[in-house]
Amino acid sequence: MSITERVIFEQFPYWEKAIGSISAPHAAELTVFLGCGTSYNLALSLAAQANIFGRPAIAVPGGEWLNKPAAFWPRWERTHVIALSRSGETTETVAAIKASRTAGAFVTAVTVEQDSSLAKNCDRLVKAATHPSEGIVMTVSASLMLLLCLEMIGQEMPRELVGSAQRLAEDVDAVLPRLTADRSHFVFLGGGPLYGLALEGALKLMEMSQTFTQAFHPLEYRHGPISLVDRSTAAIMLYSADQKPAEAKLVAELQEKGAVVIGLGGPGDVEFNIDCAPALAGLCMLPALQILGERVAQARKIDTVAPRHLTKVVKL
Ligand code: F1P
Numbered sequence: 001m002s003i004t005e006r007v008i009f010e011q012f013p014y015w016e017k018a019i020g021s022i023s024a025p026h027a028a029e030l031t032v033f034l035g036c037g038t039s040y041n042l043a044l045s046l047a048a049q050a051n052i053f054g055r056p057a058i059a060v061p062g063g064e065w066l067n068k069p070a071a072f073w074p075r076w077e078r079t080h081v082i083a084l085s086r087s088g089e090t091t092e093t094v095a096a097i098k099a100s101r102t103a104g105a106f107v108t109a110v111t112v113e114q115d116s117s118l119a120k121n122c123d124r125l126v127k128a129a130t131h132p133s134e135g136i137v138m139t140v141s142a143s144l145m146l147l148l149c150l151e152m153i154g155q156e157m158p159r160e161l162v163g164s165a166q167r168l169a170e171d172v173d174a175v176l177p178r179l180t181a182d183r184s185h186f187v188f189l190g191g192g193p194l195y196g197l198a199l200e201g202a203l204k205l206m207e208m209s210q211t212f213t214q215a216f217h218p219l220e221y222r223h224g225p226i227s228l229v230d231r232s233t234a235a236i237m238l239y240s241a242d243q244k245p246a247e248a249k250l251v252a253e254l255q256e257k258g259a260v261v262i263g264l265g266g267p268g269d270v271e272f273n274i275d276c277a278p279a280l281a282g283l284c285m286l287p288a289l290q291i292l293g294e295r296v297a298q299a300r301k302i303d304t305v306a307p308r309h310l311t312k313v314v315k316l
Contacts, residue, residue: 004139004208004297004304007131008290009169011140014131015162018144022126022151026106028080030073031057033149034065036093036314038138038200039084042146045196045282046082050153052193052279057153059196062092066099077104082149085109086130086141088116091316097121110148112141126152135305136312137207139290142200146283155279164275169287172262175270176295179260183234186296187225187259188215188289189247190238190282197282198238201289208293208304218247231258236292238285239266241278264288 025031031050033043043059050057060072062083073079081100085093088111097107098121109122112130119125128144143165151157180186186205190198195217202213216225218237229235235254239247248267255261261268264285276284297304 002294002298002304003133004135004137004294005291007133007135008139008287008294010131011143011287012162012166014129014140014144015147015165016159017129018147019157019159022148024154025082025152026080026108026124028106029056029075029078031055031080031082032065032073033057033059033082033084034062034093034096035084036062036090038142038203039086039093039145041196041200041203042084042142042149043196044199045146045193046149046153048193048196049150049155049279053154055153062090062096066092066096069100076100079105081105081107082152083107083109083118083122084111084145084149085118086112086138086145087313088113088118089313089315091314094118094121110145136310137204137304137307143283143286146286150279150283161276161280161284165284165287168272168274168284169291171272172288173291173295175262176292179262179269180234180292180296181299183232183260184211185228185230185233186211186213187221187233187235188213188238189218189221189235189250190215191217191240191243193279194238194240194282197285197289200286201236201238201292204290204293205296207307207310209297209300209302210308211296218243218250222250222253226253226257229254229257229259233259235259235261236264236289237261237266237268238264238282239274241265241281
């Protein structure tokens with residue numbers, strides 16, 4: 001068993017420990033979720049979910065918030081910035097929170113590293129205690145940061161979720177060799193809070209297996225990208241509970257054109273039940289997306305502990 005595979009499947013006790021550890025967020029006119037890479041993908045999902053909960057929010061990549069804050073929300077003093085960063089040292093994220101704090105924003109840092117620059121420059125620190133063997137590619141820490149932030153924006157976290165996420169990862173894992181063996185074009189589709197998760201599935205698979213991947217909002221896929229679909233395509237559909245008919249229709253079109261479809265929460269060549277509240281679906285799916293990346297990497301004999309061109313901390 002590879003180290004990454006072990007880490008992915010050993011993440012669930014860390015979830016158990018994290019559940020129930022967070023209290024309500026700082027009151028603000030707008031919440032800005034900030035991060036880079038995986039942390040930005042989580043930010044996108046969290047902002048969508050916060051809006052659904054009636055808490056106005058946006059997600060901004062660290063570098064954009066730093067360079068062009070006026071393009072997003074110039075009223076810093078009414079803003080709660082929730083910065084996600086496993087390392088706590090990503091240059092853009094650290095610089096962005098320093099600037100936003102100086103300008104009057106309240107900053108919560110969500111990080112694994114409690115002595116990091118991010119942790120030292122925030123008003124509130126939320127620590128994610130991750131698996132010690134996690135490699136360069138973010139897996140357990142991503143799940144934990146998502147879990148903690150969902151709790152922070154008011155989502156109840158039932159303990160049964162942990163078992164549901166573990167079962168889903170195991171069940172998806174069981175079908176992967178059969179479904180993905182002859183596929184080289186991977187597309188992740190998800191809407192609302194699941195769009196960030198689709199991006200994260202695509203990033204994970206790209207980083208781990210050095211494969212070109214894409215992510216789209218499901219119905220956007222019909223507006224051009226569908227031209228690429230053929231027998232080399234594997235589509236991973238992250239179904240939204242309230243969009244199933246339209247998304248299932250798209251899946252049927254993809255299958256007609258030769259794609260194999262993994263249906264997370266709805267129809268496909270294989271269909272998996274998502275056994276949790278809609279607001280928790282993305283978190284429930286995340287370990288399954290992580291193991292997908294790892295299996296494709298294994299098939300290509302790539303070691304995902306330290307994949308090429310990647311480092312654990314990106315500094316400018
Ligand atoms: C996250 C990140 C990862 C990426 C790479 C470099 O940074 O950009 O998403 O996979 O490993 O780091 P952070 O969460 O530490 O800020």
